[in-house]
Amino acid sequence: MKELSGIAEIVLRINGEERRAAVRPGDTLLRVLREKLGLTGAKCGCENGDCGACTVLLDGKPVKSCMILAVECEDAAVTTIEGLRNHPVQQAFAEENGFQCGFCTPGMILNAAALVEAHPEPDDATDREWMQSNLCRCTGYEGIRNALAAARRKASAP
Amino acid sequence: MIAADVVYLRPDTAEEAVDAWRRHAGARYLAGGTEIATAARRTAAFDLRACIDVKRIPEANVHEICGGCLRLGAALTLSDVAEGDSFPLLNAVLRGIADRTVRNRLTLGGNLAGLLPYREAALPLLLADATVLTVAPGADDRPPVRQERPLRAIFDKRLVLAPGELVLSFCVPLEAPEWPWSHYRRTRTGEVDYPLVTVAMVHDGAGIRFAVSGAHPYPFRSDAVDARLTEWFATRGSEEEIPPPSAAQSEPDSPTAQGRGGLKSNTEPQARGGLEPELEAIVAALGPLRADARASLEYRGALLKNMIRAGLEDLA
Numbered sequence: 001m002k003e004l005s006g007i008a009e010i011v012l013r014i015n016g017e018e019r020r021a022a023v024r025p026g027d028t029l030l031r032v033l034r035e036k037l038g039l040t041g042a043k044c045g046c047e048n049g050d051c052g053a054c055t056v057l058l059d060g061k062p063v064k065s066c067m068i069l070a071v072e073c074e075d076a077a078v079t080t081i082e083g084l085r086n087h088p089v090q091q092a093f094a095e096e097n098g099f100q101c102g103f104c105t106p107g108m109i110l111n112a113a114a115l116v117e118a119h120p121e122p123d124d125a126t127d128r129e130w131m132q133s134n135l136c137r138c139t140g141y142e143g144i145r146n147a148l149a150a151a152r153r154k155a156s157a158p
Numbered sequence: 159m160i161a162a163d164v165v166y167l168r169p170d171t172a173e174e175a176v177d178a179w180r181r182h183a184g185a186r187y188l189a190g191g192t193e194i195a196t197a198a199r200r201t202a203a204f205d206l207r208a209c210i211d212v213k214r215i216p217e218a219n220v221h222e223i224c225g226g227c228l229r230l231g232a233a234l235t236l237s238d239v240a241e242g243d244s245f246p247l248l249n250a251v252l253r254g255i256a257d258r259t260v261r262n263r264l265t266l267g268g269n270l271a272g273l274l275p276y277r278e279a280a281l282p283l284l285l286a287d288a289t290v291l292t293v294a295p296g297a298d299d300r301p302p303v304r305q306e307r308p309l310r311a312i313f314d315k316r317l318v319l320a321p322g323e324l325v326l327s328f329c330v331p332l333e334a335p336e337w338p339w340s341h342y343r344r345t346r347t348g349e350v351d352y353p354l355v356t357v358a359m360v361h362d363g364a365g366i367r368f369a370v371s372g373a374h375p376y377p378f379r380s381d382a383v384d385a386r387l388t389e390w391f392a393t394r395g396s397e398e399e400i401p402p403p404s405a406a407q408s409e410p411d412s413p414t415a416q417g418r419g420g421l422k423s424n425t426e427p428q429a430r431g432g433l434e435p436e437l438e439a440i441v442a443a444l445g446p447l448r449a450d451a452r453a454s455l456e457y458r459g460a461l462l463k464n465m466i467r468a469g470l471e472d473l474a
Contacts, residue, residue: 026160
């Protein structure tokens with residue numbers, strides 16, 4: 001049985017690299033990413049699981065990193081926005097102006113990337129249900145929706 | 159960040175988990191962690207000294223048909239369960255809870271055992287007469303005790319468990335997912351919100367089973383109301399007595415066939431003739447309704463009556 005207390009070193013697989021961090025068991029993944037590992041792409045919004053600004057991929061599934069303890073993520077593959085390198089969804093968000101201030105954008109892009117991966121074919125009901133996990137407080141959702149459609153076109157282009 | 163100094167334990171077996179609970183005073187079992195992480199961060203009043211991560215216990219992750227039942231591990235995430243096709247009513251109910259990225263962490267057992275009062279995942283399991291497999295610390299240093307009991311026997315407003323008792327899985331009789339079902343869910347501000355009222359109903363071949371959450375301070379199923387609805391359903395007479403749901407009630411873009419948002423705009427009681435007194439009587443039999451800043455008692459009552467009528471129409 002694994003047991004951790006005080007300050008312990010854990011190994012996380014983040015964006016394909018092994019990263020070591022000294023953490024307290026009560027540290028959330030979000031805080032460890034931002035404050036211990038310098039990966040500030042995941043944003044600290046509500047820290048209550050509502051806004052989705054802290055979304056990362058855990059073994060390919062979008063999750064809210066403010067609700068997960070870093071120690072739970074040993075052996076899992078964590079992908080942050082820094083791990084997406086010119087992904088079609090990133091290109092589409094830039095081309096379709098799927099953002100305004102950009103605070104929610106990393107979470108939006110990671111969730112959208114997982115959505116496009118899981119559902120390559122467009123489906124309004126699924127898209128709506130999936131993207132409801134992320135809130136944007138300054139632009140409308142039309143640009144985001146357009147970016148999603150454009151990302152699918154890019155992903156399916158020969 | 160959680161301010162308290164926490165001990166983190168990750169057992170490999172159920173027995174190790176209850177043993178860890180016995181050794182660490184004030185320990186809590188951690189599965190999805192969506193409630194524990196937020197509550198512990200928000201207030202020091204949420205006592206968290208040790209958390210026992212039960213996600214990797216194999217028995218809590220089963221999703222299989224075995225021995226004449228569908229067994230669902232308590233550590234399965236709501237997304238894992240909802241994406242299967244083994245229990246359509248359960249899938250429909252789970253898809254209404256929280257949002258997608260939360261459902262990717264929130265577990266079946268966590269939804270039932272959590273502090274939030276809605277516990278909507280309990281509704282299909284109560285209707286199906288599911289059983290629950292648990293493991294609890296043995297008395298006086300004896301070995302841990304496993305028990306499989308009817309969910310209804312240990313669900314009184316919430317799961318009633320012994321200190322240190324851990325839920326491992328739920329077992330659903332195989333016929334239950336085949337029953338005709340109906341599910342309605344109504345929220346105040348949007349689809350991602352706590353329910354004002356959630357109603358789930360099935361027809362088990364002999365009668366109606368009915369369970370509700372949100373309308374009252376806790377979810378429940380009542381034999382008396384089941385009997386009353388069954389009698390009413392059997393003797394309802396001409397089809398005109400249960401008016402079909404309006405277009406607003408069965409809008410096509412609802413996430414499920416009879417799913418949440420199904421009662422979008424028409425919230426006024428529609429019952430006619432002899433229906434209204436009977437609906438009033440059934441709602442009264444369900445007990446005092448909840449009233450809060452999100453919805454008045456009258457509004458929840460109107461929703462409940464509409465949902466019962468629409469559900470019976472679905473099952474008819």
